[in-house]
Amino acid sequence: MGPVTDPLIELRDVAIDRGGRTILDVPHLKLADGTVVAALGRNGAGKSTLLRAIGGLAEPTRGTIMLNGSPSTAGDRRRLISAVLQRPLLRRGTVSSNIEAGMRFRGIERRERPARTETWLKALELSHLADQQVHRLSGGEAQRVSLARALALRPRLLLLDEPFTSLDTPTKAELLSDLRGVIDKERCAVFFVTHDRHEASLLADRVAILHQGRILQEGPLAEVHDHPSDMMGAELLGYRNQLPADQLPSAIPRKGSMLLIRGSDLTVGRAPTNGWEIPAVAVRATIDGDAPSVVAMVGNIPVMARVVDAATPSPGESVTLHVNPTHVRWC
Amino acid sequence: MGLIWEGFTSALRLLWNRDPETMEILWLSLRVSLSATVVALLIGLPVGMLIAVGRFPGRKLLLAAVNTGMGLPPVVAGLFVTLLLWRSGPLGAAALLYTPTAMIIAQAFIATPLVAGISTAALQQVDPEFRTQMLGLGAGRLRSLYEVAREARLPLLAAVMAGFGGVISEVGAATMVGGNIKHQTRVLTTAAVQQTAMGNFGAAIAYGMILLAIAFLVVLVLTLAQQHQSLWAR
Amino acid sequence: MSLRIHTACAAVLAAATLASCGSSSNSPSGTGGSSDNKLVILATTTSVQDSGLLDQLVPEFQTQSGYTVKTIAVGSGEALAMAGRGEADVVIAHDPETEKKLVSTGEATQSVLMHNDFVVIGPSSDPAGIKQATRAADALKRIAEKQAAFISRGDKSGTNNFELKQWKAAGVTPSGSWYQESGQGMGQTITIASQKQAYTLADRATYLATKDSSGLAILYEGTPDMLNVYDVLPVTGKAGSRVNVSGGKAFAKFMLSPAVQKEIGQFGKDKYGIALFDPDAGQTAQQIEQELAKAG
Numbered sequence: 049m050g051p052v053t054d055p056l057i058e059l060r061d062v063a064i065d066r067g068g069r070t071i072l073d074v075p076h077l078k079l080a081d082g083t084v085v086a087a088l089g090r091n092g093a094g095k096s097t098l099l100r101a102i103g104g105l106a107e108p109t110r111g112t113i114m115l116n117g118s119p120s121t122a123g124d125r126r127r128l129i130s131a132v133l134q135r136p137l138l139r140r141g142t143v144s145s146n147i148e149a150g151m152r153f154r155g156i157e158r159r160e161r162p163a164r165t166e167t168w169l170k171a172l173e174l175s176h177l178a179d180q181q182v183h184r185l186s187g188g189e190a191q192r193v194s195l196a197r198a199l200a201l202r203p204r205l206l207l208l209d210e211p212f213t214s215l216d217t218p219t220k221a222e223l224l225s226d227l228r229g230v231i232d233k234e235r236c237a238v239f240f241v242t243h244d245r246h247e248a249s250l251l252a253d254r255v256a257i258l259h260q261g262r263i264l265q266e267g268p269l270a271e272v273h274d275h276p277s278d279m280m281g282a283e284l285l286g287y288r289n290q291l292p293a294d295q296l297p298s299a300i301p302r303k304g305s306m307l308l309i310r311g312s313d314l315t316v317g318r319a320p321t322n323g324w325e326i327p328a329v330a331v332r333a334t335i336d337g338d339a340p341s342v343v344a345m346v347g348n349i350p351v352m353a354r355v356v357d358a359a360t361p362s363p364g365e366s367v368t369l370h371v372n373p374t375h376v377r378w379c
Numbered sequence: 380m381g382l383i384w385e386g387f388t389s390a391l392r393l394l395w396n397r398d399p400e401t402m403e404i405l406w407l408s409l410r411v412s413l414s415a416t417v418v419a420l421l422i423g424l425p426v427g428m429l430i431a432v433g434r435f436p437g438r439k440l441l442l443a444a445v446n447t448g449m450g451l452p453p454v455v456a457g458l459f460v461t462l463l464l465w466r467s468g469p470l471g472a473a474a475l476l477y478t479p480t481a482m483i484i485a486q487a488f489i490a491t492p493l494v495a496g497i498s499t500a501a502l503q504q505v506d507p508e509f510r511t512q513m514l515g516l517g518a519g520r521l522r523s524l525y526e527v528a529r530e531a532r533l534p535l536l537a538a539v540m541a542g543f544g545g546v547i548s549e550v551g552a553a554t555m556v557g558g559n560i561k562h563q564t565r566v567l568t569t570a571a572v573q574q575t576a577m578g579n580f581g582a583a584i585a586y587g588m589i590l591l592a593i594a595f596l597v598v599l600v601l602t603l604a605q606q607h608q609s610l611w612a613r
Numbered sequence: 614m615s616l617r618i619h620t621a622c623a624a625v626l627a628a629a630t631l632a633s634c635g636s637s638s639n640s641p642s643g644t645g646g647s648s649d650n651k652l653v654i655l656a657t658t659t660s661v662q663d664s665g666l667l668d669q670l671v672p673e674f675q676t677q678s679g680y681t682v683k684t685i686a687v688g689s690g691e692a693l694a695m696a697g698r699g700e701a702d703v704v705i706a707h708d709p710e711t712e713k714k715l716v717s718t719g720e721a722t723q724s725v726l727m728h729n730d731f732v733v734i735g736p737s738s739d740p741a742g743i744k745q746a747t748r749a750a751d752a753l754k755r756i757a758e759k760q761a762a763f764i765s766r767g768d769k770s771g772t773n774n775f776e777l778k779q780w781k782a783a784g785v786t787p788s789g790s791w792y793q794e795s796g797q798g799m800g801q802t803i804t805i806a807s808q809k810q811a812y813t814l815a816d817r818a819t820y821l822a823t824k825d826s827s828g829l830a831i832l833y834e835g836t837p838d839m840l841n842v843y844d845v846l847p848v849t850g851k852a853g854s855r856v857n858v859s860g861g862k863a864f865a866k867f868m869l870s871p872a873v874q875k876e877i878g879q880f881g882k883d884k885y886g887i888a889l890f891d892p893d894a895g896q897t898a899q900q901i902e903q904e905l906a907k908a909g
Contacts, residue, residue: 105511131515137506140530150516201517465700466855474652476700477683558685561668576800577663578823 054117056081056205056237057102057125062111064097064261072097072261074111079205084231084238086248086269088284089258095241096134096209098258102239103129103207130203132211136194138182143174146182147197154201168196171230172223188219195223199230206231208240212247224250245285249273257281274377282308282379288352289314290379291326295347300324304378311336313375314351316344316367317358323370328353330361344369386584390592393585405589408566411479412547415486419494419542422487424535427498428524432510442499448492453485454551460485461555477558482566485552490542497541501534502527533605540597547593653682653860656693656701658708658771659798661843662686664818664889666880674867680860688770688798696721696846699853702861704846705868707771707816709898712844720852726845726868727877727890728901731775732820733833734803735761735812743812743833750782752833757783760791762811764802767794775841776814803827816841818881818889837905842898843890845869869894 057079064072072094079085087095100106104122112119138146147165169175172192191211198206212220228251231238242248248255256266265277276282279290287308296307328344340355344367353369361367393401430442462468464476475481505527513523528535550568557564559573567586574583661667671682689708693715695701706712715721733743733752741759746752756763766773780787795802799819806813807827845868847861867873874892881889893901
């Protein structure tokens with residue numbers, strides 16, 4: 049076992065069975081020190097289970113999880129992690145006492161604790177709430193406390209399980225940028241779970257796509273982002289329009305069996321220069337986020353396109369969809 | 380009605396003057412029932428934790444047994460312990476029948492299911508993920524269980540008080556295994572029954588009033604604890 | 614919770630546990646039938662216990678002999694049953710028939726201890742007119758004929774068995790809504806009779822003790838057939854391997870000793886004006902009856 053090149057965590061043939069089904073099956077996965085890995089997937093894909101297996105919070109039914117090159121027990125791994133679970137599960141008491149609790153569990157010296165508490169309260173803008181009882185906090189504040197509590201332990205591996213789900217968009221955005229800053233400074237390894245590709249792109253160095261307990265694709269962020277290896281991955285990464293090559297007009301050069309276009313990149317109305325044109329029939333008007341859009345059929349494939357600089361087409365109307373070729377991906 | 384007033388004033392007088400016989404009976408009642416409650420806590424709380432947090436075959440059966448035990452009539456508990464402790468019984472050599480120890484044992488049988496059952500309910504109120512989160516912050520396995528209990532500490536306090544309340548006021552087991560022997564195994568409940576049997580209703584009511592006072596104090600403690608939740612939090 | 618509260622809780626727990634340990638060391642645990650066992654279990658009928666006689670005599674015995682006595686007050690029936698199982702070392706009872714069975718099997722020996730009498734009590738209006746009766750059985754017969762409310766112990770105690778004997782002598786099988794069985798001790802039975810303004814059969818000692826609260830009057834008394842003889846029965850090793858034979862014997866000897874017999878003869882005079890019991894050590898039941906017949 050070469051000590052320098054060993055990843056921090058390595059999963060080998062790890063599987064977890066529950067109630068007769070295999071809910072997680074990961075033949076191979078590596079986590080290196082200092083890297084941020086996002087596990088992206090739908091609800092029920094097994095992301096949380098994977099997170100818990102890595103962190104020693106769930107026992108694998110089969111397989112081994114290596115720590116620094118040697119087989120490890122769940123207890124071994126628990127020693128180097130701190131976790132933020134989906135709901136902020138805070139202990140009865142004040143915000144400060146919660147941040148201190150983890151340090152007490154870890155045996156961090158009493159003298160050090162107040163300083164660290166103060167540091168992390170400040171980092172997550174919680175200083176004014178230090179003596180507040182936790183049952184009075186808002187959802188966002190509670191989640192911040194949960195994060196501060198985990199970060200105060202300066203873990204080697206930080207585990208985040210969809211920690212931003214219960215937050216409203218502005219709070220989420222703030223927290224994401226704060227967190228990125230903290231991770232950069234602390235240089236800890238992070239494994240975090242999300243179903244939101246924007247969070248993944250903001251925080252992650254590497255992405256693993258999970259579906260039904262299996263990893264479909266894993267690699268550096270840019271690579272997975274630009275070259276999704278299959279439909280499920282593509283969809284998770286936002287390529288919601290998936291057109292089989294045989295449905296496309298002949299003018300479009302084929303580079304794979306499926307053309308992937310983001311919802312925001314397919315437009316009806318103003319045509320981009322050098323854009324491809326795809327004929328379709330409008331079905332109904334809709335709103336995507338806050339942009340007026342239309343659901344249309346290309347042959348028998350439904351797509352969603354943004355309406356740009358034009359009136360929304362009426363149902364049944366023939367339309368021309370436009371896309372910039374540099375924004376598409378092939379699968 | 381005059382008897383109730385007479386009983387009330389008797390109770391006050393006995394307590395104020397520290398009437399030696401009354402003090403002896405009161406002290407023994409507290410000693411026996413508190414000890415039984417301690418035993419019930421030491422057994423019942425872990426059982427409650429086991430049922431609430433554990434996953435093992437037969438868990439539901441254990442819960443059913445605990446819930447059934449909660450309805451155990453004290454007289455039956457007394458009978459069962461008598462059969463164990465009397466001379467011809469398996470533990471007869473210990474000569475424990477008609478001692479306060481026998482009463483503690485019988486009352487422990489009564490209080491333990493109460494403490495276990497209510498503890499289970501109390502601990503099940505804590506988010507099941509809470510323990511995982513504590514483990515995820517570095518708490519050891521036992522420590523994480525302690526943290527779960529700490530979250531449920533107020534309903535757990537209620538469990539203990541329920542156990543105590545159930546035994547301080549029972550008379551069936553205390554009579555059968557204790558024998559209401561003067562200076563040895565006479566407690567408030569058995570003394571009250573004896574006074575009633577002898578037609579001394581005033582004295583019986585006096586003992587009853589003292590029991591009520593104890594019950595009131597217990598409820599008071601619990602209520603204050605619940606009201607001052609924020610004081611207890613750190 | 615703070616460390617302080619933790620320590621406080623631990624202290625309370627420790628104190629309670631220590632206290633309970635302390636209590637068991639006070640009561641000596643014996644090893645059953647061995648000769649140095651200092652524990653004596655006395656099973657007695659409730660009427661003797663409730664009179665307070667034993668509260669006076671037992672401490673004396675304990676001081677003199679060094680034995681510790683556990684007085685268990687139950688009905689004669691249960692007391693004798695306990696003896697039969699070897700769960701008691703000495704019995705005070707007033708149920709001659711049941712006692713005879715125990716003696717015949719060699720499980721106990723019997724000596725007459727003391728006597729007093731039974732009385733029939735009821736509302737002073739005496740609806741069944743039992744004041745005119747000449748025998749106990751006659752008094753009960755009148756109650757049955759009048760179907761006046763009567764509360765029976767119904768618990769196989771000595772008092773209950775005496776009552777049943779009288780019904781038999783009267784040739785009556787008591788049944789009907791007027792005849793009610795309380796299944797409880799004498800004091801409670803008297804209370805029920807008082808509340809229902811009914812008749813009942815009681816021992817004089819318990820009647821005197823509850824006279825003020827019951828408001829019932831003695832309506833039939835004094836004839837020799839109302840004799841209530843108490844016996845003391847030390848239990849033998851035959852009843853059980855853990856019986857404290859020497860302890861039981863010592864207690865019986867104490868109760869029959871001249872000094873204690875004299876005490877018995879004085880007991881109750883200061884409270885009730887008359888003694889509750891007449892000491893009878895050394896006599897038999899027939900001898901006592903004959904003496905009473907001569908006197909009355």
